[in-house]
Each structure stands twice: as structure tokens, then as C-alpha cells.
Amino acid sequence: MNTQRAHPGRPRLVPATTTATPHDQVLHAAARLFVTKGFAATSTREIAEKVGIRQASLYYHFAGKDEILAELLQRSVRPTVDKVEQIERLAASETHETALYVLASVDVHTLAEAPHNIGVLATLPDVTSSGAYDAFRSTRAELADAYGRLAAQVAGPGIADGPEPRHLGEMLMHLVEVVTSLRGIGVTIDHATADAIASTCLRACGISDDRIATAATSAARLVGRLPDMP
Amino acid sequence: MNTQRAHPGRPRLVPATTTATPHDQVLHAAARLFVTKGFAATSTREIAEKVGIRQASLYYHFAGKDEILAELLQRSVRPTVDKVEQIERLAASETHETALYVLASVDVHTLAEAPHNIGVLATLPDVTSSGAYDAFRSTRAELADAYGRLAAQVAGPGIADGPEPRHLGEMLMHLVEVVTSLRGIGVTIDHATADAIASTCLRACGISDDRIATAATSAARLVGRLPDMP
Numbered sequence: 001m002n003t004q005r006a007h008p009g010r011p012r013l014v015p016a017t018t019t020a021t022p023h024d025q026v027l028h029a030a031a032r033l034f035v036t037k038g039f040a041a042t043s044t045r046e047i048a049e050k051v052g053i054r055q056a057s058l059y060y061h062f063a064g065k066d067e068i069l070a071e072l073l074q075r076s077v078r079p080t081v082d083k084v085e086q087i088e089r090l091a092a093s094e095t096h097e098t099a100l101y102v103l104a105s106v107d108v109h110t111l112a113e114a115p116h117n118i119g120v121l122a123t124l125p126d127v128t129s130s131g132a133y134d135a136f137r138s139t140r141a142e143l144a145d146a147y148g149r150l151a152a153q154v155a156g157p158g159i160a161d162g163p164e165p166r167h168l169g170e171m172l173m174h175l176v177e178v179v180t181s182l183r184g185i186g187v188t189i190d191h192a193t194a195d196a197i198a199s200t201c202l203r204a205c206g207i208s209d210d211r212i213a214t215a216a217t218s219a220a221r222l223v224g225r226l227p228d229m230p
Numbered sequence: 231m232n233t234q235r236a237h238p239g240r241p242r243l244v245p246a247t248t249t250a251t252p253h254d255q256v257l258h259a260a261a262r263l264f265v266t267k268g269f270a271a272t273s274t275r276e277i278a279e280k281v282g283i284r285q286a287s288l289y290y291h292f293a294g295k296d297e298i299l300a301e302l303l304q305r306s307v308r309p310t311v312d313k314v315e316q317i318e319r320l321a322a323s324e325t326h327e328t329a330l331y332v333l334a335s336v337d338v339h340t341l342a343e344a345p346h347n348i349g350v351l352a353t354l355p356d357v358t359s360s361g362a363y364d365a366f367r368s369t370r371a372e373l374a375d376a377y378g379r380l381a382a383q384v385a386g387p388g389i390a391d392g393p394e395p396r397h398l399g400e401m402l403m404h405l406v407e408v409v410t411s412l413r414g415i416g417v418t419i420d421h422a423t424a425d426a427i428a429s430t431c432l433r434a435c436g437i438s439d440d441r442i443a444t445a446a447t448s449a450a451r452l453v454g455r456l457p458d459m460p
Contacts, residue, residue: 034355035355036355036359037355038269038270038354038355038356039268039270040268040269040270040271041270120353120354120355120358121353121355122353123350123351123353123410123414124268124350124354125264125265125266125267125268125350125351126268128350128414129266156439167408167412167417167423167426168426168430170408170411170412171405171408171426171427171430174404174405174407174408174411175401175404175405175434177404178397178400178401178404180353181400181404182397182400184353184358187397193397196397196398196401197401200398200401200434203433203434203435203436204405204430204433204434205433206433206439209386209436
């Protein structure tokens with residue numbers, strides 16, 4: 001079906017004047033192919049063709065498809081995890097509730113910005129079992145743990161003592177991952193949706209509406225101040 | 231790598247004395263292969279080999295791989311959707327809160343029982359875009375709508391008026407789908423976990439702990455009475 005042939009030197013799809021590095025151009029083209037035609041059905045040759053580089057050049061940047069997908073998946077969690085320490089420090093100066101609201105807001109933003117909604121591929125069998133994705137799985141576990149720690153502080157004793165805090169963390173992380181499904185059905189993730197998701201996280205920990213409103217107000221003030229925040 | 235060859239007539243993996251129909255044996259073998267080695271990497275020849283039937287016999291039961299996966303995916307939602315009408319009727323005789331608790335509990339049970347945790351494949355690009363999965367996507371949308379309708383009744387006006395009720399429904403459905411992630415990391419879904427998940431759904435709608443406890447008690451009594459319920 002594909003009438004395009006490898007043709008090194010033909011004009012690049014992304015003009016060379018773009019600021020995207022070749023590394024990022026490969027990631028972008030791969031994400032589009034993985035999500036539209038599937039990971040297994042996509043070859044590195046095809047990715048190289050889309051970028052307009054030789055397959056050999058692609059291997060200069062990446063060891064193979066797994067490494068490309070692993071880096072893409074990291075982009076759906078790493079930006080959030082990189083801010084976890086800073087967010088948890090907010091719990092001291094502000095409240096645990098505000099910190100959890102900020103964590104959820106930042107995570108919504110990361111998932112909304114992830115190239116080509118790449119998060120949909122996080123449950124691929126390759127990803128859940130192959131060693132090539134150990135780093136991604138461990139980053140994702142870090143995020144679940146951060147949700148778990150904050151949720152355990154925020155939730156009343158009856159809730160926090162119930163399931164393991166880690167499970168509560170997994171539940172909240174899953175709830176926020178609704179972003180991936182909403183994007184999948186064409187919903188634009190605007191501020192109202194992001195606030196609804198973060199509020200629902202706090203509500204799931206048993207926080208009352210007035211305290212959620214307070215956390216939301218503080219979070220709105222803080223989110224703009226964190227470096228590289230939405 | 232695969233040293234097994236097509237060998238019609240060799241002893242069946244699942245003995246013929248089993249009560250599973252050939253149709254179900256194909257589904258079972260396919261689910262295991264799809265989840266362990268990936269959907270795209272699995273051939274119908276390989277599925278037929280695992281069952282110990284000819285490839286031609288497999289095509290007597292299914293038009294192809296897509297039809298097999300579509301039926302498997304339906305098994306992760308259909309058992310819940312089939313009970314939605316009955317569950318929504320509970321809202322009249324009991325409370326909307328109890329009905330939502332029952333819906334979440336039934337859904338947890340369905341996801342915990344789905345063969346080989348097949349729900350992990352629901353976000354495959356093929357599944358989210360190909361016409362072969364229209365029926366599955368529409369069943370899943372029915373389930374999200376049911377969550378949305380009950381959540382809109384249960385949640386206070388401040389919550390229900392916020393995001394579209396459909397989005398709140400999507401969030402709760404996502405929260406319950408944590409079952410798939412928990413199974414993926416080897417967690418057994420016991421009654422305590424199921425109760426924690428259903429309770430968190432109600433809490434996410436702003437329900438207080440004492441009312442959640444009441445709904446949980448009523449749900450425990452009712453779930454056993456619904457036909458084919460856990």
C-alpha cells in the first residue's frame with residue numbers, strides 16, 4: 001500500500017529551518033506512526049523515510065524502535081516526575097491538599113501535551129513486560145508513589161488505612177489518565193476540564209468542596225511560579 | 231524462534247474432555263498470545279496451533295484476528311453493561327448511591343475476571359480507530375454513560391454542573407479500570423480492594439463516609455441477588 005520508497009536526500013517533511021533537532025524529528029514521526037498504524041506494524045525504515053533521513057542515520061540516534069517508544073513514553077510521565085520533589089515541598093509551605101491539587105494539574109498538563117497522545121501505548125504488552133521499558137515503568141511507579149504519599153496525608157484515617165496507600169495512589173493516577181481517553185475521543189483538555197480532574201482527585205480523598213476550592217485557588221497561584229509550569 | 235510447526239491433529243493443549251467449546255478455546259489461546267507477545271505479532275496460524283486445530287477450522291469460528299480481539303474486549307465490558315438496566319432500577323428501590331456502588335463493584339468483578347487481563351489491549355491504536363471495533367467502542371460508551379447518569383444523580387449540584395456528566399462518568403470508569411493496572415503488577419483483586427475502589431468512586435462524587443458505608447452494606451446484600459453476580 002505504501003508507495004513511498006526510501007529516498008535519502010529528498011526534501012525533509014519537517015523543513016531543515018525548523019528548530020526541532022533530528023532526534024526530536026525522529027520521535028515526532030515515530031509517535032505519529034506508532035499511534036496511527038501501531039507499534040509492531042511500524043519499521044525504523046518507515047520512520048526514517050518520514051523524517052527524510054537514511055535508516056543508518058536513525059540508528060545513530062536510537063538503538064531501535066523500543067528505544068524510541070521508551071523515550072516517547074517517558075515524555076508522558078517524566079515532566080511530572082521531575083517536579084514531584086518541588087511539589088511535595090509545597091506541602092510544608094502550603095497544605096498537602098494544595099500539593100496534591102498541583103500534582104494532578106501538572107500531570108493533566110503533561111498528558112495533554114504528550115506527543116500524539118502517546119500515553120495510549122503505555123499498556124502495550126511489550127511495554128508492560130520487556131526489559132527495554134524498565135526505566136519507563138520505574139518512572140511511572142515513582143509517580144504512583146508520589147500520588148500515594150500525598151493521598152495518604154490528605155485522606156482521613158478511615159480512607160488512608162483502607163487499601164494500601166500505593167493503591168489509592170494508583171487509583172488517582174488512573175483517574176488523571178482519563179486525559180488520554182478524552183483526547184482519544186477528540187475532547188480538548190481546557191482549564192475547566194483540568195480543574196474538574198484535579199478537584200475529583202481531592203474529592204476521592206474525602207476533601208470537602210470548600211477546602212477543594214481553597215486548594216484550587218492556591219494551586220492556580222503556584223502553578224505559574226514553578227519553572228516550566230503550564 | 232518459534233520451533234512449533236503447524237501440526238493438525240496433534241494432541242490438543244486443552245483436552246477435548248474440557249467443557250470449553252472450540253470457540254472459547256480459540257478465545258482463550260488468542261488472549262494469552264495477544265497479551266504476552268502482542269496483537270500484531272500473533273498470527274491466526276499460531277492461535278490455531280495452540281488450540282490444536284487447523285487454521286481453516288479457526289476461520290469457521292472467526293473471520294480473523296480482529297474479530298477474536300473484538301469479542302475478547304467485549305468480555306471486559308459486556309457483562310457489566312448487560313446489568314446496567316437492572317442496576318439503574320435499583321436507584322428507585324434503593325438509592326442512587328447504592329446503585330453506583332453496585333455498578334462499580336460489578337465492573338471491578340468483570341475486569342478482574344476478564345481473560346488474561348485483556349482490557350490492557352483496549353487502547354491499542356487498531357482498537358481506537360478501526361471499524362472492526364465499533365461495537366466494542368459503543369459498548370464502552372454505554373458504560374461511560376451509565377456511570378455518568380448515576381454520578382450526575384449522586385454528585386451535588388456544584389460537581390454535576392461542572393464538567394459534562396459524561397466526563398465525570400469517564401473519570402469514574404477510568405478509576406475502576408485501575409483493576410487492569412493492579413492485575414498487571416500482580417495484585418490480586420480481593421473483596422477489600424473491590425470495596426476500596428467502589429468507595430473511592432462514591433467519594434469522588436462528594437459522598438460522605440457514613441453514606442458510603444450505608445451504600446456498601448446495601449450493595450453487599452444486593453450484589454448476591456442479581457442473576458450471575460459475583
